[in-house]
Amino acid sequence: MTTMLRSYVQGRWVEGQGTLATLVNPATEEPLARTGTGGIDFAAALGHARGGAPALREMTFAQRGEVLRAWSKALHAHRDELIGLAIANGGNTRGDAKFDVDGAIATIAHYADLGAQLGSVRALRDGDAVQLGRTARYAGIHLWVPRDGVAVHINAFNFPAWGTAEKAAASLLAGMPIISKPATSTALVASRLAELGIETGALPPGSFTFLAGGPGDLLDRLGPQDVVAFTGSSQTAAKLREQLARRGARLNVEADSLNAAVLGPDVTPDSATWDLFVADVVRDIIQKAGQKCTAVRRIFAGPQLDAVQEALVERLSAVKVGDPARSEIGMGPLSTADQLRDVRAGIGKLAREAETLIGGDKSVETKGYFVAPTLLLARDPAAAAAVHRDEVFGPVATLCAVPGDSAQAAAQLAAGLVQRGGGGLVCSVYSDDRDFLRAFVLAVAPYHGRIYLGSEKVAGQTMGPGTVLPQLVHGGPGHAGGGEELGGLRGLQLYSQRVALQGDRALLDSIAPAPEKQ
């Protein structure tokens, strides 16, 4: 018995017509739901969404925050149901499912808080007023104002709850209506998340459209005031860049990332920093079966290479792989048959230039999309190519040897290898040596959106580099797509135009009052 997913278009829930896709349980391959967007009038859907813009813009930040608060509360009230759907449709363990669902709730709640803090204003001030004339009367201010279009959100299969939520929270708080499109294969969670938001009754008419399937000709109807926020592969991103450049729409891309974890030469086993490193790396390999854009793909170690190898192999060997509906299971399957094919092929490529320490490209079960946690070893990572280029989107990482006698030399060598990834979302570095950290962090900073410093003093209170926090920007240059989301109020900039206003200071303050608190 399968559910029929629906799209929310022009303020109505509708079922797709014609060819439908089937959503399955990736652990059992059992069909769960069907969906499609055939028969939807995308021009009318877009028109309805555009009609929602004035109402959203008229709301204060506090009012937009209340919309988010209602949604966040509704999700919290249905947390167990959402977790159940994520386990069934996403191949998530209960822990994986919580990570996605709780991340969604926390991110929406964070933006609800920001709305409340901004209070009764409608446009965000950027910096202080500056005097432009002989007297303070002639001044300039900068504002972030909502773009006069719609925000199309194209989300990836791996985070149907969090991905939908983080894009929606920033858009709605910025004042842009949303057309949200989840990846079809795991749309069961996103669909329920959308339903719960709509059922609150708090979303103004037109402000939220949900497409439970393909976007039809929607993207060819966009214009310069519209925004597309895309999370997915570099290949799809390249096509979108071309298509949207012709339309003049703004595009934010979050794509492939060869995230690195670097162990400083000062860190030895049985230290708090070492334990943090091992725990973070193992979590990032197996959590969500490695299907996180922020998961570690490359691990760099110097003098402690052998000890790192031993510790990781020991931990990964102990991970039980299987149907995540069973509580003793530590890692579930990949989310789709396509992912299984791609990951097996990717492991095969890596294995041609690195030695397989554990796991490999074999299927683990006869049913379901399983691979084993896989660790490879590149003794000469400078000579490797695929290791630094191909994101294998599963529980797969390559341990890379970094020589280097001094802290400075180690920092330089490690930074050079990390840079070979061509730009990433996050880089983690574990050390208590300030000289090493300073040299390494500043060298890799232009290549990343976020750098996580694991050290003794924070060992007890971090959630690891793989956790995207709403307070910090998420995105990365180059290979990672060049985009930027979240980062608190920075996340609103994607959906806003920065505009300078110059004139009589009193007039400026009357047109765009400064927030009560910002």
Add this chain to the structure above:
Amino acid sequence: MTTMLRSYVQGRWVEGQGTLATLVNPATEEPLARTGTGGIDFAAALGHARGGAPALREMTFAQRGEVLRAWSKALHAHRDELIGLAIANGGNTRGDAKFDVDGAIATIAHYADLGAQLGSVRALRDGDAVQLGRTARYAGIHLWVPRDGVAVHINAFNFPAWGTAEKAAASLLAGMPIISKPATSTALVASRLAELGIETGALPPGSFTFLAGGPGDLLDRLGPQDVVAFTGSSQTAAKLREQLARRGARLNVEADSLNAAVLGPDVTPDSATWDLFVADVVRDIIQKAGQKCTAVRRIFAGPQLDAVQEALVERLSAVKVGDPARSEIGMGPLSTADQLRDVRAGIGKLAREAETLIGGDKSVETKGYFVAPTLLLARDPAAAAAVHRDEVFGPVATLCAVPGDSAQAAAQLAAGLVQRGGGGLVCSVYSDDRDFLRAFVLAVAPYHGRIYLGSEKVAGQTMGPGTVLPQLVHGGPGHAGGGEELGGLRGLQLYSQRVALQGDRALLDSIAPAPEKQ
């Protein structure tokens, strides 16, 4: 007798080989100089520029500011020489030439001041630190760090001094080496400006390369850490977008803009606001023969349409057009034969949907690239197409009738027509009616990079909407290219990567100290 311009490549001045372009005086068509970049090894030039990055990054903001200060002082010491070159090669009146040259000096000096204010730090903090863990020890900060590449500056013919300077000032202060390429036709001023900078000896080796002609295969050699800042036509911008998307380089575009000036329905003749409006509009039509990306192209007026028409025609009729080397001349020629051809064709297009009030598409002289100040009238601007679409890059504007009885109706109608420009650099509005201003400004804000409010209280101290100030952002969405430059420290963002650092607060502060003053 003509000068031979040289390029500054790999730390040496070199003459181009092979085919050369000839620079002329656009008032007399007399040849002034020849230039070309044939024979230059662009791969080696790029390599040398990349080699300049570490030295620039190692400098503190204060030190980078000192480099700019030296350049600004050198330009000031040679101000009369630069003005003379601009009059000869740009068709500039003395006033036009000062606008360009003084703008260059002031902008570099402004960024020198910002460097001094930032002091001894090397990376810019973005916002305050945020607490991420149970204790304040675990924190996150955001930094703007210089991208690890080169900044290629492609400048337009109309502002050889200011355009070169404003891009260079922001790049150098951000810490990125520059390859600067002026428009060939007016490169005499840019070339001298570059020489004066290099002669200071303050620019670190590799930090500044100057190409006195075409960029060869340079752009096909760029990568994801590089930046191209382009000012020019939408057509060239479209090609660059495609070319650079393949290379992954960041592109900033400042292109066509149908800038509007809007007279509020409350403003009547013989008021200070009226006088400001007339003076600003006339200046923006004739200054630099209308060859400013910020010049007014569309003028909107309601009840006072007839009085506006009368005032503008009277003022424009009095403008003396001719060789700007003569002091009585109020407006010089267009800068090139191509510009003359394009502007005449553009006026022809406008004249098919608007009535010509003064001027027209006829050449004014037998020698030189002259057109007359041209004002057209669109009685039904909603029915016009070219008026809102085609930037005629000369002393040409169209007066548009805006009906609307109430302030709200007038604001809505005017905003709708202004938005038809598809996104612009600057919009000016003249009114002392807060309700009209609030409704109009917020409606057009998403479509602009800057909005200038002309009112009684600031009438004595503004320089008009056509003047780009280093304190305020310059750029615009949609048709205007979607880019952003200047805006004080905001101008450094184009040349920087924003990166979040999370970890032990003391480590973060040691790696990236907060500026003394920011």
